[in-house]
Amino acid sequence: MEGLGHMIMALDIKFTQRFDAMDKRLERMDQRLNAMDKRFDGMDSKFVTIDRQFAAVIQRFDDIDERFDLIDRQYEAIDTRFVTVERKICKEINQLAQMTARGFMNIPVQVAGGRLDETVSGLMALRDASSTNRFRIKNTNRDGEAEKTTKQAKPQE
Helix, strand or coil: CHHHHHHHHHHHHHHHHHHHHHHHHHHHHHHHHHHHHHHHHHHHHHHHHHHHHHHHHHHHHHHHHHHHHHHHHHHHHHHHHHHHHHHHHHHHHHHHHHHHHHCCCCCCHHHHHHHHHHHHHHHHHHHHHHHHHHCCCCEECCCCCEECCCCCCCCCC
16 A cells, blocks of 8 residues: 555645646746737727828828819919910901001011010910929928918919
8 A cells, every 4th residue: 555655645746746837837827828819908008199190191182182282273273374365366466456457557467476476475474483383292391381482473474
């Protein structure tokens, strides 16, 4: 019986050692799981930060879109001004032609052509100024307030 008692004790010691080893393994696994939880928490906070950054980028694109709408409206106003100037040129050409044809004015062709060239060059200068202004975009300072950098073209008549 003593042999049986020693065997039982040896088995008890062996199982106790195995249980202790398993406890240590479980403790290490628990530490690893806690470390993974911390990593996931960090990842969650990074995702929240990224989400906020995306929202800021979307807001910035909306602001840029509004600015382009403003630029388009200004361009439409300039185009309207071009139409007005072009009509004025056509009207002036017709008046010169009619007056010359009727003999009311004795204007040499070179003078009429020079005046027409001046008007057309004025129109081209206005068109160049508007195309330059169309592609100039307002900058934004650090506070998110718009700084005006666009200069309006002064129409030449």
